[in-house]
Amino acid sequence: MSSPTQTRTVGRPPARPLPVPAPKRRRSWRADPWRKPRVLEAITWAYLLWSLVPVLIAIWISFSSGRSNSTFTGPFSLQYWTGTGFEGSGSLFRDPELRSAIRQTVTLSALTMLVAVPLGVLFAIGLDRWRGRGARASNFLMLLSFVMPEIILGVAVLYVVLYLFKFIPLGTPAQLIGLITFQISYPVIIVRARLLSIGSEYEEAAMDLGATPRQSIRAVLLPLLAPAVLASAAIVFADTVDDFVTVTYLKRDTASEALATKIYTQVRGSPTPAVNAAATLMLITTTAVIALGYIAYKRYSRGQQGGLQEFSSSI
Amino acid sequence: VRSSETLEPAPGLEPAPNETKRPPAGAVAASAGVWYPKRFWQKFAAPATIWLLVFFALPFYVVVSIGFGTVDEAFRSPIPVYQPWWWQFQTASEALDKVFGRFWPAYLRTFAFVLIASAICLTIGYAVAYYVARFGGKRRAMFLVLLIAPFWISYLMRMLAWQSLLKEDGYINGFLHLVGLPTFGWLEGQPITVILGLVYGYVPYMILPLYGFLDRIDGSLLEAGRDLGASPVRTFFRVTLPLSKPAILAGLVIVTLPMFGDYYTNNLLSGSPRTTMIGNILDDSINTSGQGPEAAIFTMILMVILIIPMLYYLRSTARDLERR
Numbered sequence: 014m015s016s017p018t019q020t021r022t023v024g025r026p027p028a029r030p031l032p033v034p035a036p037k038r039r040r041s042w043r044a045d046p047w048r049k050p051r052v053l054e055a056i057t058w059a060y061l062l063w064s065l066v067p068v069l070i071a072i073w074i075s076f077s078s079g080r081s082n083s084t085f086t087g088p089f090s091l092q093y094w095t096g097t098g099f100e101g102s103g104s105l106f107r108d109p110e111l112r113s114a115i116r117q118t119v120t121l122s123a124l125t126m127l128v129a130v131p132l133g134v135l136f137a138i139g140l141d142r143w144r145g146r147g148a149r150a151s152n153f154l155m156l157l158s159f160v161m162p163e164i165i166l167g168v169a170v171l172y173v174v175l176y177l178f179k180f181i182p183l184g185t186p187a188q189l190i191g192l193i194t195f196q197i198s199y200p201v202i203i204v205r206a207r208l209l210s211i212g213s214e215y216e217e218a219a220m221d222l223g224a225t226p227r228q229s230i231r232a233v234l235l236p237l238l239a240p241a242v243l244a245s246a247a248i249v250f251a252d253t254v255d256d257f258v259t260v261t262y263l264k265r266d267t268a269s270e271a272l273a274t275k276i277y278t279q280v281r282g283s284p285t286p287a288v289n290a291a292a293t294l295m296l297i298t299t300t301a302v303i304a305l306g307y308i309a310y311k312r313y314s315r316g317q318q319g320g321l322q323e324f325s326s327s328i
Numbered sequence: 329v330r331s332s333e334t335l336e337p338a339p340g341l342e343p344a345p346n347e348t349k350r351p352p353a354g355a356v357a358a359s360a361g362v363w364y365p366k367r368f369w370q371k372f373a374a375p376a377t378i379w380l381l382v383f384f385a386l387p388f389y390v391v392v393s394i395g396f397g398t399v400d401e402a403f404r405s406p407i408p409v410y411q412p413w414w415w416q417f418q419t420a421s422e423a424l425d426k427v428f429g430r431f432w433p434a435y436l437r438t439f440a441f442v443l444i445a446s447a448i449c450l451t452i453g454y455a456v457a458y459y460v461a462r463f464g465g466k467r468r469a470m471f472l473v474l475l476i477a478p479f480w481i482s483y484l485m486r487m488l489a490w491q492s493l494l495k496e497d498g499y500i501n502g503f504l505h506l507v508g509l510p511t512f513g514w515l516e517g518q519p520i521t522v523i524l525g526l527v528y529g530y531v532p533y534m535i536l537p538l539y540g541f542l543d544r545i546d547g548s549l550l551e552a553g554r555d556l557g558a559s560p561v562r563t564f565f566r567v568t569l570p571l572s573k574p575a576i577l578a579g580l581v582i583v584t585l586p587m588f589g590d591y592y593t594n595n596l597l598s599g600s601p602r603t604t605m606i607g608n609i610l611d612d613s614i615n616t617s618g619q620g621p622e623a624a625i626f627t628m629i630l631m632v633i634l635i636i637p638m639l640y641y642l643r644s645t646a647r648d649l650e651r652r
Contacts (some may be wrong), residue, residue: 031487053459059458061474064532068481070499071489083492084499132376139372147370151377154643158384160581162589162634164607165470168614168627169387176408177390194383199377253483257592262614276484280491288494292485299480 072296075289082284093286105290110267111275115294118272121185121260122253125192130246132193133200134238138230140201141208159198167262172262184265191259196252200245200275206243240313247306251299387633392527395420395624406620423625431609438605438632441519442587445526446534449583452527453534458568461542476541478532487596490525491515517600525593530583537582541575542568574644581641588634606630 057145066196070085079086080099090096105111140152158166170191174181181187215237219229235242264270270278272291279288393408396415400407409415460471493500493516494539501511510543514521545568553563591607610630613623 028438048416050459050463053455053463056452056455057459057471060458060531061471064478064528065474067489067493068486071485071492074492081497083495084502085498132379135372135377137388139369139374141369143369143373148373151373151380152646153382153642154377157638158380158644160638160641161632162586162592163577164589164610165627165630165634166384168610168623169391170383171614172394172620172624173387173390176394176406177386190383197379202378226368232613240594251480255480255481255484257484273484276488280484280488281599284488284492286646288488292482292488295482296480296485299461299482305479 022325036256054317068296071289075286075293077286080285082286082289089191093290098285100286102285104287105294108287110270111272111287113268113292114270114272114275114291117185117269118254118295121188121192121271122250122304124189125196125253126246126250128189129193129196129249130200133197133245133258134204134242136197137201137204137208138234138238142213155201157200158194159202163195163256163258167259170194170259171262182265183263187263187265188260188269188271191263192253192256195256196249199248199252200242202250203245204238205239207238211237240310243309243313244306247302247309251302251306254295254299254302283300332485391624391627394621395622397626399618399621404618406624419621420625423622423629426622427626427629434604434609437519437603437608438588438607441523441526441603441605442584444584445523445530445587446580447525448523449534450580451533453531453538453579454572454576457535457538457542461539461545467553472539475532475535483529483592484596486529487525487593490528491596494521515597517598517602519603521597522594522603522605525597526590529590529593530587533580533582533586537579538572538575541572545571578641578644585634585637585641587628606633629635 029275046257074082074085075093077085078088078090078092078099078101093104095106096104103111105115122259136151136155140148140155146242162325170187174187174190174305181190211234215233216229219233220226224232256271257277260271261274261277264274272295276288276291276295279285379539389410390408393410393415394406396417396419397409398416399405399419400405435489456475459476460468464471492498495501496513496515500514504511512518549567549571550563553567554560558566563586589607589610591605591611594603594605597610604627609628610623613619614624
């Protein structure tokens, strides 16, 4: 696609003088290597608007006064958050079922984070140094759990709980098992990326100065890994709040339904803006957790390379 | 006291020769005489490995054992058979008959939907990722935040947003009415709605890996192309695009895997049998009592369909790690 005039002169001499300047000027705008990529910029902005505006509208509707969750009816009100809802249809913080769902979501997310992150961090450290066939198989298993569609994992855990480990009841215990299995790969991937950039020099220096392997890990490696550990904790928590397939398949009754399950069933029924309020609450929670994770990441990785770029690539 | 601990191997802890050296600077550690206890690193990996074996690998065997197992006549509940030599294949052949009979249109439809949706994802995703990586400039951080935002907005929230926009009395139809166009029953089992829902749901997963890759492309390669007389467009097609082939494939795998297992997009945006996908068939059979073995067979079929893209992805990430 190099300039057509050139090929013409090379191939055969032009019979006529070159075209008039008018089309050439148009072409020269197109051929200007430093022109602004206006089309790409327009696509990018259109995409961003398309991806975010619907969500903003949904948030806005949670403050509606009407019954419908497809249009905003003024005036601005909190009746679907803390009030009684339209003609007593219930609000997020008043409805006992939605309240118990909020509690269940927070419990599941916190416990999943507390188990999955330590397991994943130790796994990452071990895999980083352990060579051999066992390590490869173990790594393969972990990556497979990362790419496995959630519905398959959900069915598998459901069946193992129902028919093999019958002592594990459905509800919170089964949900936790499913969530931890699904989430374990996040800390592993994030911490391994960090381990690669740290290298083994610091630990070796510590051991040259007389630390035992165990001490060098506790006093040198773990503090260096802190940013990655915090980032992965935030990601695991936020992702569990948003999880819906696993928690729905492994629930037992309405008491073990998480907020996401409630939203799903209500959206399929006749949703009121209380659903929008519930979804907005989830959004606020995940955003706050991710923001905290990012701040902690920044603080702990002060003076080292890092920042938004690395934080985002860790996702 | 401490140095004597580390400089000589403690009694009882035999140094395994291949564990004393750690690349890349392992030679230093070895010459300083630091021995790692036997199976030191394995112990770190053990808890999670055991967890994954018990709660990830074993469950798949249970699924297979239920699919090839029998059913309790009285309660219609599945009885898993763990011994392969006693496996029965009656449920499996019945389920396969259904797949190639009653459910065949849904299987074909799923492939069509996923193909179209992932092609759109790639087009949008590549354009956006390319723009931000090459021309983001000072606004790059802002762009990144906006591109990551959809990850932390739950999938349900995003589908809820579209569902209310597309309702009969929603804003989209309100707009169509306003400009004098006929309104459209978006949520009444329209393939276009489901495909757009899939694109909307999964395009962020395409953009980030592409961005990460395009951002790492060495600018001097592009400059070389330009210096040798190629136009920007030619440079793109001859240098950037071939270079980003692995990232494109990885991105496609990342978006297609969950699309094949997706049933909620369909349930929220259509719910009609006209748009049923593989995920819906599986979800329906799990939620129907007495269908345990059949659901297990459907799960296995989905696994078989997805195993090649999954293995491809695992291999490419493994190669990526080695290259770093």
